[in-house]
Amino acid sequence: xxxxxxxxxxxxAVIGASREPGKIxxxxxxxxxxxxxxxxxxxxxxxxxxxxxxKCFNSVLSIPDDVELAVLAIPARIIPRVVEECGLKGVKxxxxxxxxxxxxxxxxxxxxxxxxxxxxKYGIRVIGxxxxxxxxxxxxxxxxxxxxxxxxxxxxGNVAFLTQSGTYGCTVLEWLALDGIGLSKFVSYGNMxxxxxxxxxSYLGDDDKTRVIAFYMESVKSGRRFIDVAARVxxxxxxxxxxxxxxxxxxRAVMSHTGNLAGRYEVVKAAFRKAGIIQVQDIEExxxxxxxxxxxxxxxxxxxxxxxxxxxxxxxxxxxxxELGVKLSQYSNSIRxxxxxxxxxxxxxxxxxxxxxxxxxxxxLTASEILLExxxxxxxxxxxxxxxxxxxxxxxxxxxxxxxxxxxxVALASGGPxxxxxxxxxxxxxxxxxxxxxRLIRAVKNFIKYYLCFK
Amino acid sequence: xxxxxxxxxxxxAVIGASREPGKIxxxxxxxxxxxxxxxxxxxxxxxxxxxxxxKCFNSVLSIPDDVELAVLAIPARIIPRVVEECGLKGVKxxxxxxxxxxxxxxxxxxxxxxxxxxxxKYGIRVIGxxxxxxxxxxxxxxxxxxxxxxxxxxxxGNVAFLTQSGTYGCTVLEWLALDGIGLSKFVSYGNMxxxxxxxxxSYLGDDDKTRVIAFYMESVKSGRRFIDVAARVxxxxxxxxxxxxxxxxxxRAVMSHTGNLAGRYEVVKAAFRKAGIIQVQDIEExxxxxxxxxxxxxxxxxxxxxxxxxxxxxxxxxxxxxELGVKLSQYSNSIRxxxxxxxxxxxxxxxxxxxxxxxxxxxxLTASEILLExxxxxxxxxxxxxxxxxxxxxxxxxxxxxxxxxxxxVALASGGPxxxxxxxxxxxxxxxxxxxxxRLIRAVKNFIKYYLCFK
Numbered sequence: 001x002x003x004x005x006x007x008x009x010x011x012x013a014v015i016g017a018s019r020e021p022g023k024i025x026x027x028x029x030x031x032x033x034x035x036x037x038x039x040x041x042x043x044x045x046x047x048x049x050x051x052x053x054x055k056c057f058n059s060v061l062s063i064p065d066d067v068e069l070a071v072l073a074i075p076a077r078i079i080p081r082v083v084e085e086c087g088l089k090g091v092k093x094x095x096x097x098x099x100x101x102x103x104x105x106x107x108x109x110x111x112x113x114x115x116x117x118x119x120x121k122y123g124i125r126v127i128g129x130x131x132x133x134x135x136x137x138x139x140x141x142x143x144x145x146x147x148x149x150x151x152x153x154x155x156x157g158n159v160a161f162l163t164q165s166g167t168y169g170c171t172v173l174e175w176l177a178l179d180g181i182g183l184s185k186f187v188s189y190g191n192m193x194x195x196x197x198x199x200x201x202s203y204l205g206d207d208d209k210t211r212v213i214a215f216y217m218e219s220v221k222s223g224r225r226f227i228d229v230a231a232r233v234x235x236x237x238x239x240x241x242x243x244x245x246x247x248x249x250x251x252r253a254v255m256s257h258t259g260n261l262a263g264r265y266e267v268v269k270a271a272f273r274k275a276g277i278i279q280v281q282d283i284e285e286x287x288x289x290x291x292x293x294x295x296x297x298x299x300x301x302x303x304x305x306x307x308x309x310x311x312x313x314x315x316x317x318x319x320x321x322x323e324l325g326v327k328l329s330q331y332s333n334s335i336r337x338x339x340x341x342x343x344x345x346x347x348x349x350x351x352x353x354x355x356x357x358x359x360x361x362x363x364x365l366t367a368s369e370i371l372l373e374x375x376x377x378x379x380x381x382x383x384x385x386x387x388x389x390x391x392x393x394x395x396x397x398x399x400x401x402x403x404x405x406x407x408x409x410v411a412l413a414s415g416g417p418x419x420x421x422x423x424x425x426x427x428x429x430x431x432x433x434x435x436x437x438x439r440l441i442r443a444v445k446n447f448i449k450y451y452l453c454f455k
Numbered sequence: 456x457x458x459x460x461x462x463x464x465x466x467x468a469v470i471g472a473s474r475e476p477g478k479i480x481x482x483x484x485x486x487x488x489x490x491x492x493x494x495x496x497x498x499x500x501x502x503x504x505x506x507x508x509x510k511c512f513n514s515v516l517s518i519p520d521d522v523e524l525a526v527l528a529i530p531a532r533i534i535p536r537v538v539e540e541c542g543l544k545g546v547k548x549x550x551x552x553x554x555x556x557x558x559x560x561x562x563x564x565x566x567x568x569x570x571x572x573x574x575x576k577y578g579i580r581v582i583g584x585x586x587x588x589x590x591x592x593x594x595x596x597x598x599x600x601x602x603x604x605x606x607x608x609x610x611x612g613n614v615a616f617l618t619q620s621g622t623y624g625c626t627v628l629e630w631l632a633l634d635g636i637g638l639s640k641f642v643s644y645g646n647m648x649x650x651x652x653x654x655x656x657s658y659l660g661d662d663d664k665t666r667v668i669a670f671y672m673e674s675v676k677s678g679r680r681f682i683d684v685a686a687r688v689x690x691x692x693x694x695x696x697x698x699x700x701x702x703x704x705x706x707r708a709v710m711s712h713t714g715n716l717a718g719r720y721e722v723v724k725a726a727f728r729k730a731g732i733i734q735v736q737d738i739e740e741x742x743x744x745x746x747x748x749x750x751x752x753x754x755x756x757x758x759x760x761x762x763x764x765x766x767x768x769x770x771x772x773x774x775x776x777x778e779l780g781v782k783l784s785q786y787s788n789s790i791r792x793x794x795x796x797x798x799x800x801x802x803x804x805x806x807x808x809x810x811x812x813x814x815x816x817x818x819x820l821t822a823s824e825i826l827l828e829x830x831x832x833x834x835x836x837x838x839x840x841x842x843x844x845x846x847x848x849x850x851x852x853x854x855x856x857x858x859x860x861x862x863x864x865v866a867l868a869s870g871g872p873x874x875x876x877x878x879x880x881x882x883x884x885x886x887x888x889x890x891x892x893x894r895l896i897r898a899v900k901n902f903i904k905y906y907l908c909f910k
Binding site for chain 1: 554559587703
């Protein structure tokens with residue numbers, strides 16, 4: 001059975017809806033309402049006749065219309081009974097936000113297996129338990145107990161993010177929103193008592209809206225199946241995975257988080273590599289790698305050229321490139337000659353081309369256009385000190401026009417409000433911006449490696 | 456001769472002051488005026504009689520009053536002559552912003568040695584050339600050509616930052632300002648034709664306002680002398696160094712940036728370690744390490760305890776702690792018992808103490824107070840998902856009160872505007888906040904290592 005119900009449902013019951021602000025069952029309902037979900041919303045709670053202006057039902061069974069999806073924010077012990085009611089009602093999918101299942105051990109483990117067997121009996125699909133659920137910016141299905149006041153949602157786009165940790169869900173979704181990178185679908189899948197990574201990956205592999213798939217993963221429940229699906233999907237969509245629980249201490253933490261086994265990291269790592277999965281080491285690298293794949297066209301070769309108005313970060317980038325095996329382009333003599341003739345005398349011609357603190361928009365465009373014509377330049381990295389006053393504001397509107405060359409262009413900038421605003425504009429123009437040279441180089445490395453080695 | 460003139464001068468000439476917004480000589484003058492420098496400011500430029508409302512002089516020699524410090528933003532070729540005039544005028548220090556010296560090779564190298572010999576003749580001290588100069592938030596000496604509209608300045612505080620790269624200067628100063636971490640003194644020293652790292656370090660070692668000293672360094676001009684000073688200063692103040700030019704590619708980039716040699720990294724690294732210098736790998740680690748030293752009291756032992764309302768980052772923190780050798784505290788049985796009795800049943804008692812997404816302010820305070828009383832807990836790390844609506848806003852005002860226990864407390868949070876605001880409030884309360892578990896753990900590692908191993 002398809003997972004469509006989780007992303008496309010037109011009627012949703014929120015079981016455990018509360019009138020009390022701050023309560024999980026209140027905030028989930030509010031997210032659906034505030035987020036602009038267009039389908040029918042049914043609060044369920046025997047204590048109330050109305051919540052947030054919507055008629056409240058004492059059970060899912062008393063809702064007069066069809067209910068496709070139910071979101072559960074009620075104590076674990078009553079969940080099996082409520083899922084039974086969902087089954088009788090003909091609900092197709094449930095998202096169990098509540099914790100208190102396998103991650104708690106003892107009775108929780110038993111409750112989780114009861115939940116699963118009841119769901120199986122009725123053919124109900126389950127996301128969770130112990131998660132924050134679903135977000136689809138296209139249909140506005142939004143099961144978050146994180147309010148709009150406290151958490152930004154990204155706009156529509158081509159990135160799917162799947163996570164075993166709700167916390168990293170919040171972080172990545174807000175980072176995407178801050179940087180203006182769009183999302184196709186989000187799933188926090190928690191203990192994954194039913195729907196697992198392999199099934200989600202397969203579904204998103206076939207999803208037209210999704211171009212990049214990223215995971216934060218602690219355990220790998222579907223094992224071999226996941227690897228097989230990944231080997232297929234990675235041939236046409238990049239799959240980026242952050243695997244936690246690399247060490248013994250981390251594995252113990254995984255166990256107490258979702259009650260699943262982390263698996264032996266060396267084994268997992270080797271299998272992932274063989275399946276063409278891009279493996280990253282921390283949440284920043286995950287995010288940076290998502291960004292470059294979401295915004296840039298594939299590179300045709302592995303040479304990186306840098307242009308800057310401040311040399312320091314290019315020194316660090318040269319170190320990082322050398323350490324990570326990213327190749328810096330060697331320009332042909334004719335390109336060097338053109339650069340020298342076309343740029344002001346203060347410019348230092350090399351890789352980087354250092355335009356110095358006196359650099360203007362014109363200098364950046366001149367240098368970029370020459371380098372983008374060099375076949376040895378496959379990825380262009382523009383390092384910006386936006387704080388330097390000689391550089392015109394308009395640079396962030398002009399640089400994106402260089403995308404007409406069809407080559408990947410990335411940028412570096414970091415600082416305060418002005419720089420953040422300028423970086424945001426660049427990204428809206430399709431140029432991913434990274435805050436440090438190491439992060440830029442790591443993203444470029446993952447990007448080049450995927451297109452030139454895996455594929 | 457003391458370096459006081461660069462930080463305490465009461466009269467400053469800006470040579471090359473321009474009326475044209477965006478020009479370097481215009482923006483430096485504006486930074487002194489907009490920044491609120493209280494001493495006398497003298498624009499010098501033969502083209503104008505007045506700039507930005509101040510009387511403009513055709514040469515430093517025609518200024519009727521004493522001039523202690525001169526900031527030079529004029530072409531390299533006329534700098535030797537102007538420094539000669541500064542000497543005749545009795546100027547004590549010059550900051551040379553302009554490039555075109557040793558980093559350009561050829562005639563630039565010659566110009567730099569002329570500049571040095573003239574300065575020596577008159578006993579003038581020189582910062583630069585090829586730099587962005589000085590910022591002292593106490594006296595408002597500010598030689599930046601980065602305007603206030605484009606670049607934040609940090610407030611007064613205890614961190615000194617010294618950098619060979621102006622760009623990283625901009626980045627770190629704005630990050631400090633965004634996080635509310637205060638600065639004692641800032642120097643961008645560029646090619647360091649005269650004043651070098653050893654002298655700056657020695658000066659700041661004796662500076663009452665400075666408690667933490669951080670460097671971004673490409674070459675080490677003063678070599679042995681720097682190591683000797685560092686070995687002395689590191690006994691009472693942490694010295695944090697980011698050394699660029701670790702690889703051959705990086706070293707070449709160093710050469711073309713400031714015309715100095717990077718030095719063999721392995722040799723530098725060993726000497727730094729012996730001198731008790733805290734070595735970091737990138738600008739984020741530099742900044743994170745500055746923060747923890749700036750805000751936290753010394754630890755009495757090496758055990759780290761974690762409390763969270765979202766487990767994912769603690770899994771990654773456990774991995775990072777294990778990989779970097781940071782010890783996670785083992786609680787005594789009585790502490791575990793107290794935690795179990797005092798916390799709600801949904802809390803998972805371990806390291807981390809996982810309060811789950813239902814966590815409230817009360818849960819955080821209860822768990823923190825119990826752990827801070829455990830002698831096995833030497834550093835407390837509070838992981839926050841501020842987006843989770845059950846957690847009250849007030850948590851950021853209550854947590855800083857836990858500093859009464861005298862133990863270092865650090866925090867983790869990352870996300871959008873609400874989380875950024877909450878993190879800022881925590882930091883204003885003296886709790887450093889890190890965006891990822893890896894960055895938190897690395898900062899904690901540097902912090903513990905300095906106090907327990909170096910000292």
